[in-house]
Every structure is written in C-alpha cells, then in structure tokens.
Amino acid sequence: MIDTLLHVVLVLAMPPLLLGVIGKTKAAFAGRVGAPFLQPYYDLSRLMRKGVVISDTTTWIFRAGPAVTLAATLFAALLVPLGKHAAPVSFEGDMILFAYLFALGRFFTTVAALDTGSSFEGMGAAREVTFSCLAEPALFFALITLTRLSGTMSLTPMLNHVTSPVWLAAGASLILLLAGLFVVLLAENCRIPFDDPNTHLELTMIHEVMVLDHSGPYFGCILYGAALKLYLLGALFVNIAVPFASGNTLVDWALFALSMLVLAVAIGVVESVMARLRLIRVPQLLVAAMILTAFSLVLVVR
Amino acid sequence: MFFDMLRDPAVLVLCAITLAGCSGFPGLLLRHGPLGQRVASAAALLSSLIALPSLIYLLFWRQTSSFTLDWNLPFGPCEIALDPLSAFFLIPIFLVFPAGSLYALGYWPAVSRSTSERSVTFFYGLLACAMALVVVARNGALFMIAWEVMALSGYFLLVAEHAEEEVRGAGTVYLVASHLGAAALMVLFSTLLLSTGAFQFPAACSLQLSAGLSALVFCAALAGFGSKAGLMPLHIWLPSAHANAPSHVSAILSGVMLKVGIYGILRVISFFPHPPLWWGALLTAAGLTSALMGICIASAQKDIKRLLAYSSIENLGIICTGIGVYLLAAASGNRLLAYLGLAAALFHVLNHAIFKPLLFFSAGSVIHAAGTRELDRMGGLAKRMPKTAFLSLCGAVAICGLPPFNGFASEMLLYLGFFGEAQAGAPYLALGAPVLALVGGVAVISFVKLYGIAFLGAPRTEGSAQSHEAPFSMLAPMGLLALLAMLGGLFPQLFLALVNPALAALAGPGADAVALPIAPVWFAVAGGCLLLLSVALFLFLKGRSKAVSAATGPTWGCGYLRPAASIQYTGSSFGALFGSLAAPVIRTRIWAGKVTGVAPAATKLSYTPEETVLQRILLPAISIIGVGFAFVRRLQHGEVHVYILYIFATLLLLMLWVH
Numbered sequence A: 001m002i003d004t005l006l007h008v009v010l011v012l013a014m015p016p017l018l019l020g021v022i023g024k025t026k027a028a029f030a031g032r033v034g035a036p037f038l039q040p041y042y043d044l045s046r047l048m049r050k051g052v053v054i055s056d057t058t059t060w061i062f063r064a065g066p067a068v069t070l071a072a073t074l075f076a077a078l079l080v081p082l083g084k085h086a087a088p089v090s091f092e093g094d095m096i097l098f099a100y101l102f103a104l105g106r107f108f109t110t111v112a113a114l115d116t117g118s119s120f121e122g123m124g125a126a127r128e129v130t131f132s133c134l135a136e137p138a139l140f141f142a143l144i145t146l147t148r149l150s151g152t153m154s155l156t157p158m159l160n161h162v163t164s165p166v167w168l169a170a171g172a173s174l175i176l177l178l179a180g181l182f183v184v185l186l187a188e189n190c191r192i193p194f195d196d197p198n199t200h201l202e203l204t205m206i207h208e209v210m211v212l213d214h215s216g217p218y219f220g221c222i223l224y225g226a227a228l229k230l231y232l233l234g235a236l237f238v239n240i241a242v243p244f245a246s247g248n249t250l251v252d253w254a255l256f257a258l259s260m261l262v263l264a265v266a267i268g269v270v271e272s273v274m275a276r277l278r279l280i281r282v283p284q285l286l287v288a289a290m291i292l293t294a295f296s297l298v299l300v301v302r
Numbered sequence B: 001m002f003f004d005m006l007r008d009p010a011v012l013v014l015c016a017i018t019l020a021g022c023s024g025f026p027g028l029l030l031r032h033g034p035l036g037q038r039v040a041s042a043a044a045l046l047s048s049l050i051a052l053p054s055l056i057y058l059l060f061w062r063q064t065s066s067f068t069l070d071w072n073l074p075f076g077p078c079e080i081a082l083d084p085l086s087a088f089f090l091i092p093i094f095l096v097f098p099a100g101s102l103y104a105l106g107y108w109p110a111v112s113r114s115t116s117e118r119s120v121t122f123f124y125g126l127l128a129c130a131m132a133l134v135v136v137a138r139n140g141a142l143f144m145i146a147w148e149v150m151a152l153s154g155y156f157l158l159v160a161e162h163a164e165e166e167v168r169g170a171g172t173v174y175l176v177a178s179h180l181g182a183a184a185l186m187v188l189f190s191t192l193l194l195s196t197g198a199f200q201f202p203a204a205c206s207l208q209l210s211a212g213l214s215a216l217v218f219c220a221a222l223a224g225f226g227s228k229a230g231l232m233p234l235h236i237w238l239p240s241a242h243a244n245a246p247s248h249v250s251a252i253l254s255g256v257m258l259k260v261g262i263y264g265i266l267r268v269i270s271f272f273p274h275p276p277l278w279w280g281a282l283l284t285a286a287g288l289t290s291a292l293m294g295i296c297i298a299s300a301q302k303d304i305k306r307l308l309a310y311s312s313i314e315n316l317g318i319i320c321t322g323i324g325v326y327l328l329a330a331a332s333g334n335r336l337l338a339y340l341g342l343a344a345a346l347f348h349v350l351n352h353a354i355f356k357p358l359l360f361f362s363a364g365s366v367i368h369a370a371g372t373r374e375l376d377r378m379g380g381l382a383k384r385m386p387k388t389a390f391l392s393l394c395g396a397v398a399i400c401g402l403p404p405f406n407g408f409a410s411e412m413l414l415y416l417g418f419f420g421e422a423q424a425g426a427p428y429l430a431l432g433a434p435v436l437a438l439v440g441g442v443a444v445i446s447f448v449k450l451y452g453i454a455f456l457g458a459p460r461t462e463g464s465a466q467s468h469e470a471p472f473s474m475l476a477p478m479g480l481l482a483l484l485a486m487l488g489g490l491f492p493q494l495f496l497a498l499v500n501p502a503l504a505a506l507a508g509p510g511a512d513a514v515a516l517p518i519a520p521v522w523f524a525v526a527g528g529c530l531l532l533l534s535v536a537l538f539l540f541l542k543g544r545s546k547a548v549s550a551a552t553g554p555t556w557g558c559g560y561l562r563p564a565a566s567i568q569y570t571g572s573s574f575g576a577l578f579g580s581l582a583a584p585v586i587r588t589r590i591w592a593g594k595v596t597g598v599a600p601a602a603t604k605l606s607y608t609p610e611e612t613v614l615q616r617i618l619l620p621a622i623s624i625i626g627v628g629f630a631f632v633r634r635l636q637h638g639e640v641h642v643y644i645l646y647i648f649a650t651l652l653l654l655m656l657w658v659h
Helices: A002-013 A015-030 A039-049 A060-077 A094-115 A119-150 A155-160 A164-188 A216-241 A249-273 A279-301 B002-006 B009-022 B025-029 B035-060 B084-107 B117-136 B140-158 B165-196 B211-229 B238-244 B247-271 B277-299 B304-332 B335-370 B386-399 B406-423 B429-455 B472-490 B492-507 B521-547 B571-581 B612-628 B630-635 B640-658
Strands: A052-055 B065-069 B078-082 B550-553 B588-592 B605-609
Touching: A002 A015, A002 A249, A015 A039, A015 A216, A015 A249, A039 A216, A052 A060, A052 A216, A060 A094, A060 A216, A060 B521, A094 A119, A094 A155, A094 A216, A094 B386, A094 B406, A094 B429, A094 B521, A119 A155, A119 A164, A119 A279, A119 B406, A119 B429, A119 B571, A155 A216, A164 A216, A164 A249, A164 A279, A216 A249, A216 B521, A279 B429, B002 B009, B009 B035, B009 B065, B009 B078, B009 B084, B009 B117, B025 B035, B025 B117, B035 B084, B035 B117, B035 B492, B078 B084, B078 B117, B078 B140, B084 B117, B084 B247, B084 B335, B084 B472, B084 B492, B117 B140, B117 B247, B140 B165, B140 B238, B140 B247, B165 B211, B165 B238, B211 B247, B211 B277, B211 B304, B238 B247, B238 B304, B247 B304, B247 B335, B247 B492, B277 B304, B277 B429, B277 B571, B304 B335, B304 B406, B304 B429, B335 B386, B335 B406, B335 B429, B335 B472, B335 B492, B386 B406, B386 B429, B386 B472, B406 B429, B406 B472, B406 B492, B406 B521, B429 B571, B472 B492, B472 B521, B612 B630
Parallel strands: A052 B550
Antiparallel strands: B065 B078, B588 B605
C-alpha cells in the first residue's frame, strides 16, 4: 500500500526535478550559477496560469494532442516499477503496452504538430516519427534479453529480477544492453546528442519544434509529459543499472531517488561534453544502439 | 417442411448468400432512377441481418452442416459445407458487403453515376456471393468456378471508370495476375485430383501424400492464394487495383477478398495431418518480409489509396506471420505458441476487415470532397468534414496497432508468442518482435502522414478548401466500423469467442483450451483508463484555457510574415526522411529543375514512388516473353470463318478424347 502511494507521489512530483538537476549540471560545466533546482516547477505553475494563443488553422486535435500524450504517459507510469518495488499495475505483456503507449503519445504529438500547418512543425513531426521508429527495435531487443534472463513478460518481475548475482552471471550482456538503452533514453527524450532541448533554432530541432504553437496550460502539459517520459525511461535504466536492494522499503526508495538524480547528472554531463550530432548521423547512432542490444541478446543465448 | 428448413442456421446462411448474389439484379431491369440501388442496399442489409446471427450461432455451437448438390456435371456431386472455419471467414463478407452497399448510396449514387452504377451494384452483390461460395465450396471444380466469378466480378468493379487509361491499365495487371494465380490453383487441384481420385476436398488431417507431392501442393497453394492475398513479391497487382477502384469496392477487395486468399492457405493446410516445419518457416519469413516491405513502401506513397493498399500488404503479412508461427509451433509441439500464432492471425483477419474498410470509406469521402487522390493537394479537411475526420482518426489509430483499438489486441497476441519464445533453446522466433516493432513504427509514420496531411493544416488547393461533409449514408457504416474497432480493443474476448471455434476446427479440438498469458480484462482496464484520462485532461485543459485569457491568431511563422498554405510540409516531404533511410526498399524518382542565376525563373520538382517489382523486373520480362510468343498472335486475326473452324476442330478433338 505504502509502496503504491510512494510510487504515485514520486511519479507525479519528481520528474521536473530531473530537468532541474540536468540544467544545474550543465550550468556547472559552463561555469555559471544556473537556474535553481526547482525552476521547472516554477515554469510549470506559471504556464498553468498563463494565457493561451491558439492558431486559427487548428482543430480540436491540436488541443487533444497534449491531453492524450500525457494520459498515455501517465498510464505508462503505472507499469514501470521504481526501484525494487512492484509497480501498481502489472500483468504479462505489460511491457508491450508500455512501448505502445509511447507510440500512441507520439502519434498524437505529431498529429497535433501537423494540425498547425507550420512547415517547421511538420519537419519536426517527420523527424520525431522517423527517429523513434528506429529506436523501437532497440527497446524490443533489450526487452527480449530481459525476458530471457528473467523468464517473465512483465516489467515488475523482469526488472526486479536483475540483482547482483544476475549481474555476475550476465554482466557483459547487461552492459551492452544498458549502453543501448541509454542511447534510446537520450533519443526518445530528445536530449543532446540527438536534439537540443534549449535551442530555438527550428531547422535543427525535433521535439521543441513540434510544440512551437502550444502555449499556456497546453504547453505546461507537454513539458510535464516530456519530463515524465524521461523519468520513466530513466527508471527502466536505473532498475537494471542498480541491482542492489537492502530489503528496507524506505532505504530502497531513497536509493532509487538518489540513483535517478545521479542519472540526471550523467545526462547533464553528456549534454555538456558533447555537441549535437548532424541530423544524418542520428539514424546511425540509433542503429548502433540496436546492434548493441541485439548483441546483448546474442550473449545471453550463446 | 420449408419452414423447418429455415430453422437451420446453415440454410439461412445459404439463403443470405443467394440474396446477396441477386441483390443487384432488380437494378439491371429498372432502367432509371435510384430505386434499383436502394433495393440492392436493402437486400444487402437484409442478407447480413440473416447471415450474421446465424453465423455467430454456428460458431458458438461449433456446428458443421454440409449439403450435396447432385448435379450431372462431369466433376461429380458438389458439396457445400459450413464448418467453423468457413463460418468465420463469412463474417467479414457479411460485415463489409452491407456497409459498402450502404456507403455506395452516397458515394456512387445512381443519379450522378448513371452509366456505371447499375453494373457496379450488380457486380458488388455478385462479388460478395462468389466470395461466400469460395468459402463454403468443398469441391475443387466448384471452388474454381466461384473463384473465377469472384475474380471477374472484381475486375468489372475495378474498371468502373474505364474511360481513364490508368484504370484500364490497373485492370489488365489485375486480370493477368489473377489468372496466373488461378493457374497455380489449377496445379493444386489437379494434384489433389490425381492423389485422391475426386474433386471433393479431402477431410481435415486425412491427406497422406509423399513429401514431394505435399511440397508441390503447398507451393501451388502459396503461389495461388498468396498472390490473391497480396504477399510480396506476388503483390504487384494489388496497389494499382485498390487505388483505381471506387472506394467502396477497394474496401471489399482489401477488407475481404484478400482474406479469401488467407482462407485458401488455411484450408489447404488443414488437409495435412502433420505440416512440416519448413512450411511454417517459409510463411513466417514471407509474412515478416511482406509486413516490413509493405509498410515501408506505404510510407513513401503520395496517393491516399495506394498508401492504404500497401498497408494492406503489411497487414496481410502480419496475418501470414501468425499462420507461420502456428505451423512452426504445431510442428514442434508447442501448444501455447500455436494458439497465440493462429489466434493472432484469425483475430487480425477480423480486425483488418474492420479498420481497412473504415479507412477506404474515409478515403472515398475525402476524394469525393477534395476531388483528388493526391495527399499533397489536400489539407484542412478536418475543419469542413469533422465527423469523417473523427472516424478516420479512429481508423488510423487502430491500424497502427495502438491501444485502445483492436489492432493492438491482435498484435499483442503475436508479441506474446514471440516473447514466449525468448526462453527457447534457440530463440530465432523471438527476433520477430523487433521486426514487428519496426513495422509498428513505420506504420505510425505512414498514418500520421496520411491523417495529418489530408485532414489537418490549411487547405492546399481550392478543391480541398471547398470540401463538404459526407452524407449520413456514408457516415453510418464508418461509425459502425469505428465502434467495432473500439469494441475489439476494449473487449478482445468477444472477438476471440468467434476466433476460437475456427481455431479449434483447424488445429484440432481442444487447441483453443489454452490459458492466455494475459487476462483479457487488462485490455478493458488499460483502454478504459486511457480514454477516461484523456477526456479528463482534455476537459481540464479546456477549463484552464477558459480561466486564463485565450486568444486566437495565425500559426507562428518563426518571424516569416507572409506564410501561405503552400509552404506547409507536404506528404512527400514528410515521408522523405524515412524514404532516404530505407532507399534500397523504397525506390522513388525525383525530378528537379535547375535553379540558376540571381533571380531564378519558376521551376518544378516532381516526386514519384516506383513500383520496383513491376516496373524493373516483371514488365521487361513480360515484353521479352511477348516477343518470343509473337507467332501465337497470328491465331487471333478476327476472321470469323476461321474461328468457326477452330471451334469445329476443338469439338472433334474433344469427342475423340472422350471415346
């Protein structure tokens, strides 16, 4: 009970903090003070109170886009275990639903972008669907490897199965898998080196350019949804990367929250030391991620 | 006596089939006015009202009834039977046929289409009747007759607008491909005749043939039925045929006639007690290839109906993969996997027969409204036809296999099968999961493109700016299909209740008594939560934007002050990025004029996706064959008296052969 409650509270409250930590890390690398850790929360609350400008070209689909995307991400949040605890909703095959919920969100984000009739947003939508479709097989290869290791088709037992003995037995495979998942994590959340969440140079962007026309509460919804997506894929990563469990619930929750913050710092470091890739290199990196996860499968089969 | 017979649901189904076949007949006699078409639609609705409950009854009680027509034709008594497999495949026919008939009232009205309406209405009924006969026939000769009637009615329907050269070309390719397929079926039935001694179909699991002969039977069936089902590389006729037919015809060709090919493959497999492993491997490989290639090529199309046609190849590929997985599992004795594969295939047969007609209907409404088939000339239709836009959105989400619609449920079964194999000693089959994921990803590209470019944004041409909402007779069938798509996604157990009897008929009794790894209630929970959350968030955001100041204005042009509809992203540019990545599969011809000088003159850029197999391989090969057989043409010269001589000589030879 307490676990479910903590799960819901963390999922609702913690995602924007990750963005704050990433921002702070990047500021530290650049020698700046940077915005406070809680800046994303301030942004969200301000956006909820801000006025809305809606394009004349759009229909109800433009307004439904953020709602459906956030709804899909919120339901996906119930499927991922956080730390070594059980997720509130868990059944055989939930990982397929997990992947397809993101696809549903993507469908509605891109359709809403096309609804504005802006060529920039159309461009962003085309890039989003193309790159995500290349990231999908990598995720599925990783899921097959995990299914083979754990013998189950549900995220909770699958991820809770990854403990220290499993790491000792299949460490090489898990390292490849984590490398592939990290690339997917960066690509799906439009972080550097795939996309730069900070620029507003439309020609080079993917995610930010799709939401140029959303404003006020709608944009707040999108911002929160993006943070939540980062949080969920991050939780997937952390559950495999941190195989320890103390047995004490509260200690485990604290360990999980701490690992998520460390992951955010890691993403910040990657964003600080790397430049954004040229757009034509992005598919190559995604295919590399697919090959990494495919080899992780080969290593557990052999 | 007569009324007693009518209590038998199987007899009712046969009556419905006859009624469907005759539905267009009164229209042929009535010269003018819309009465004939209305009578045909009423007959179509009546036939499905009779047939569907009877079919569900037959499936539910797993009854098999057979009838023998003892006629004095040379191929012996002719048997018709309704087993659960036949009953299952009759459901899409009696679902799409009345829907298409109703849709035609608004789409192909007798008033404005007076030249072709009567023949289209007549052949529409005949096509439904012939497809139903193919499914119930148990005699090779009757099967071939019904098959030919089906193929020819399809031809006459698709050349309804034969004044256009493109339509005639598509018709010719269809006719040739269809008859090459029929030739393969001739080989199949001749082999069966030689080995069993009768045209009668052998009973299930009763055919004992040598390995070589069964391989011949299987390959002939795969070639003949596979070309009807549009499996790659036998798909060459499909895109142009489905694109050029009237939309309600495309809906039944794509939603139902392709499945008749799947039925044929399943029926032939059911003859054999132990299908060998390589059949399954071949079908799985062919299915996954078709699915991936089909959807990749679909993403590059700029003709809305051609895109839908290629996505049919993808969906039929998924169905075929399911059958292949079933055969592989049956040969290796894995009961759960066999169930998941076959149930996914059959479930997807129903699903595709729901969302593909829905999308073809919406394409028809769009073409009707915008006056073009080219995506790049549409845009902004959602403003002028909001109901069609909403129903099409349901279809587009369903066909991408996204929750909470039915496509997700059937793909989920296939995924569960693939993932279950991850723990096998050699998990080759698990590799199907990433392929299917990639197919799903490309499907999202294709349908975001179709939906976003056709319905959203600003109108790109005058035609799409003046579009209008479709009439009720066109919206009603679409609404029904969208509702079914949602129903199948939330309560897949309802559809599985229809699938299970057919599955037991194929895989042996008890094969459906397998516990699904996933409780069906989760589909309802996930879909229901998703719908409720979405609506709640939508209303919350609406309320919020009412509370704060809301304004409207032009789309943000990034500082550019004179945006026009023509600078929007087009369908071609949307698909170009993926097209460049998948260039070996998607061949396109891009012709661009040169831009020279300081103030360049107007220039053009054109983009055409290519039919690689047809244009690069088959047409050159056919023209070479044509040169080689030029001498045969001398037989056909138009001189009647020599033709009479041919007939006389043939008659003489036949008489000599008989004695």
